[in-house]
Amino acid sequence: MVASAFEYVAAGSYDEAVRLLADGGDEAKILAGGQSLMPMLNLRLAHPELLIDINMADERQPSVADGMLRLPALTRHRVLLEHDLVRRHCPLLAEAVRHVGNVRVRNRGTVGGSLAHADPTSEIGSCALATGAHVAVRGPDGDRTVPVSELFVSYWTTALAESEIITDVLIPVGRPRQGWSFHEMVRRTSDFAIVAVAAMVELNERADTIAATRVALAGVADRVTLADPELLAGLAGRTLTGSTGDEAADAAAARIAGSLEPSADVHASGDYRRRLVRVLTARALREAYAHAAGAAA
Amino acid sequence: MTLRQIVLSVNDRDHEVWVLPSDTLLDVLHDELGMADVRYGCGEGVCGTCTVLLDGEPVNGCLTLALQAAGRQVTTLRGLMGPGEAMHPLQECFLRRGASQCGFCTPGMVLTALDLVRRRGQPSREEIRYALVGNLCRCTGYTKILDAVEEYVGQAAADAPGEVPS
Numbered sequence: 001m002v003a004s005a006f007e008y009v010a011a012g013s014y015d016e017a018v019r020l021l022a023d024g025g026d027e028a029k030i031l032a033g034g035q036s037l038m039p040m041l042n043l044r045l046a047h048p049e050l051l052i053d054i055n056m057a058d059e060r061q062p063s064v065a066d067g068m069l070r071l072p073a074l075t076r077h078r079v080l081l082e083h084d085l086v087r088r089h090c091p092l093l094a095e096a097v098r099h100v101g102n103v104r105v106r107n108r109g110t111v112g113g114s115l116a117h118a119d120p121t122s123e124i125g126s127c128a129l130a131t132g133a134h135v136a137v138r139g140p141d142g143d144r145t146v147p148v149s150e151l152f153v154s155y156w157t158t159a160l161a162e163s164e165i166i167t168d169v170l171i172p173v174g175r176p177r178q179g180w181s182f183h184e185m186v187r188r189t190s191d192f193a194i195v196a197v198a199a200m201v202e203l204n205e206r207a208d209t210i211a212a213t214r215v216a217l218a219g220v221a222d223r224v225t226l227a228d229p230e231l232l233a234g235l236a237g238r239t240l241t242g243s244t245g246d247e248a249a250d251a252a253a254a255r256i257a258g259s260l261e262p263s264a265d266v267h268a269s270g271d272y273r274r275r276l277v278r279v280l281t282a283r284a285l286r287e288a289y290a291h292a293a294g295a296a297a
Numbered sequence: 298m299t300l301r302q303i304v305l306s307v308n309d310r311d312h313e314v315w316v317l318p319s320d321t322l323l324d325v326l327h328d329e330l331g332m333a334d335v336r337y338g339c340g341e342g343v344c345g346t347c348t349v350l351l352d353g354e355p356v357n358g359c360l361t362l363a364l365q366a367a368g369r370q371v372t373t374l375r376g377l378m379g380p381g382e383a384m385h386p387l388q389e390c391f392l393r394r395g396a397s398q399c400g401f402c403t404p405g406m407v408l409t410a411l412d413l414v415r416r417r418g419q420p421s422r423e424e425i426r427y428a429l430v431g432n433l434c435r436c437t438g439y440t441k442i443l444d445a446v447e448e449y450v451g452q453a454a455a456d457a458p459g460e461v462p463s
Contacts, residue, residue, distance in 0.1 A: 039341040102345070
């Protein structure tokens with residue numbers, strides 16, 4: 001199909017984009033990589049009157065300062081895959097992005113655009129949740145920071161105000177004794193995830209048992225979701241090796257699966273999704289643990 | 298909505314075209330400039346038949362606005378060919394291996410595979426498969442396409458050991 005006609009303006013800076021967005025109101029949309037927005041226009045699922053192109057607004061590259069990996073919002077998925085700083089400080093994200101779209105989508109798609117799009121099956125969104133990332137946001141009243149755990153509201157809906165734009169994604173850099181794992185089930189490589197799991201496990205100072213665990217899930221609700229920390233609390237002070245470790249990981253994964261009520265669609269029933277959550281989460285926990293133990297050794 | 302005049306540089310030739318803001322790069326290349334090697338397949342960035350190189354990187358022609366390509370280098374399959382439309386060596390491999398049947402997916406396949414080889418030098422069969430996952434083919438079953446790209450990789454490595462083929 002063909003998109004309805006719209007006007008286009010290229011913003012030279014985020015300030016200009018915010019101004020244009022404030023003037024354009026409901027009828028204006030930000031165009032970043034366009035790999036989700038443009039299909040929605042072509043399918044006429046969206047029909048804005050004005051696209052504000054921010055691709056020329058920022059040329060910064062990923063950087064690290066004060067224990068944070070700073071990803072400018074326009075960082076392309078391909079850069080996430082290949083950039084040394086991302087691979088070193090957030091290998092979870094670099095790995096998960098392998099599952100996003102195809103070569104062309106990764107060449108254009110952006111990390112900020114992906115989070116702003118708020119797809120409930122988002123790989124990048126689940127990694128941002130699992131790592132405790134924040135987004136830096138610019139609006140008419142200035143800049144603010146929003147934890148990604150407060151960003152997603154519902155299907156394709158964020159807590160951003162109408163004329164706010166994500167300018168940066170801030171991810172705490174990986175620490176020693178920390179391990180990660182990403183698993184997803186798709187019908188075909190490059191498809192939307194049926195269920196995706198991003199897990200982070202951090203060991204205690206002696207690196208012999210678990211200190212903290214975070215699990216984020218995609219494809220299980222109206223937004224990517226952080227598993228209730230209480231359901232993982234039982235893992236603290238334990239190891240995840242051997243058959244008792246397998247049982248502990250499976251029990252935690254089962255508690256998480258039991259806490260969710262994923263809906264059914266043509267691709268999978270709610271029960272099947274819950275089953276996937278249990279299997280993939282247990283796998284991810286064991287792998288993240290092994291990773292952390294290996295990193296500490 | 299107003300028409301705007303832009304200069305599109307396609308395969309090293311400049312074209313002055315009038316475009317609507319909502320025209321995609323695919324619309325203009327195929328419908329305005331008559332380039333039959335850029336094709337409408339899905340309109341969602343999934344099938345790969347509208348693949349072009351934008352400043353050397355594969356992108357979806359259907360998800361890029363024509364206005365966004367102004368001032369940048371666009372390369373279609375034709376841009377890879379030599380004088381007198383001599384085939385690119387990778388196209389020869391496609392022919393020899395029977396990797397084109399109806400041919401609809403071929404331009405996207407060739408551009409995407411070539412980008413991979415330029416970046417990776419000597420990709421494995423698995424890497425080729427992964428890179429081509431976003432290019433759908435309804436005829437060949439993909440095996441012959443992988444064979445063709447593998448043959449090109451081997452040939453390019455033999456022609457210029459240690460060099461990255463172009």
